[in-house]
Amino acid sequence: MQNASPVLRGGALALLAAALFGLSTPLVQRFGQGLGPFSTAALLYAGAALVALFQRRGAGVEAPLRRSDAPRLLAMVAAGAVIGPVALAWGLQRTSGASASLLLTLEAVFTAVLAWRWYGEVLDGRVKSAVALLLAGGALLVLDQGLTGQVQLLGLLAVAVATVAWGVDNTLSRGVAERDPGQVVVVKAALGASVTTALALVWGEPLPPLPAALALLAVGATGYGLSLRFYLLAQRSFGAARTGSVFAFAPFIGALGAFALGERAASGLLLAGGGLMVAGVLIHLAEDHGHDHDHEAMDHEHAHTHDDGHHLHSHNPMPAGPHSHPHHHGTLHHSHPHAPDVHHRHPH
Secondary structure (H helix, E strand, C coil): CCCCCHHHHHHHHHHHHHHHHHHHHHHHHHHCCCCCHHHHHHHHHHHHHHHHCCCCCCCCCCECCCHHHHHHHHHHHHHHHHHHHHHHHHHHCCCCHHHHHHHCCHHHHHHHHHHHHHHCCCCCHHHHHHHHHHHHHHHHHHHHHHHCCCCCHHHHHHHHHHHHHHHHHHHHHHHHCCECHHHHHHHHHHHHHHHHHHHHHHHCCCCCCHHHHHHHHHHHHHHHHHHHHHHHHHHHHHCHHHHHHHHCCHHHHHHHHHHHCCCCCCCHHHHHHHHHHHHHHHHHHCCCCEEEEEECCEEEEEEECCCCCCCCCCCCCCCCCCEEEEEEECCEEEEEECCCCCCCCCCC
């Protein structure tokens, strides 16, 4: 995937992150029954932290976190590892897994708008069309749930709060997407698990039974730990808005997972909504954005190779494969297909 176009590489990674997270929602709803929301969130992020410990690649390959990243990481923990999972766990106790999965489509809206406002990412007609299709598909799926009488307002409102929190988290994470993703996940997940564990003890939540605890640890390892890693890697190639929009496919995957677990029967609205969401993802993956553009001089550090047309500095000897170190970019004018990654934040 290293030599694939940035759109295909970013899109594939975002889809993989969406699949893992989407399947986690009905599983959290099943294994978290009877557990407190803080305990559930603590177990999910403990699992994410455990799997991330085995994904560190070292400072020679990936750029390490810096002390200046601390405020951003703390904000990510508060929004994405405390408010988001606690609100979702609370909401899942009061609505169906399919309903909650489908409402998570809103996360893409908040992510795209915040990426546009905070990072100036370009939302052209193709991206807006893809977002509109994904949202229309999600609306049909929520309508389907409403017609079946499975929507509980308080539960869905809590899930909506989770989408706002994760939209903020997704946009903040763009600032550390060039850092070692294993280190980012470890720090975020460990802090999130610690905070929610402390809150569970203060709130007096009962200890979860061992089978449920192990199941939620496993769900957290894949649906939160691995998913976040792939999400960060997608942002490198794809930008925050596009990654968030493709990630909106997660609700449909979650709805299918809930269906597979026997929660509900398929319907025409479910199939129509899923079709619109598939179309939205395909529009993203078919994007071919390329034109003459200028790169201003800059200094930064991130994992890179020397075959991408942007890293023209030399080494003695020249390393093989991805590596990381502080490096300088001179001014450059060229043309090639690109997405709003760290090197392509120019206006249009």
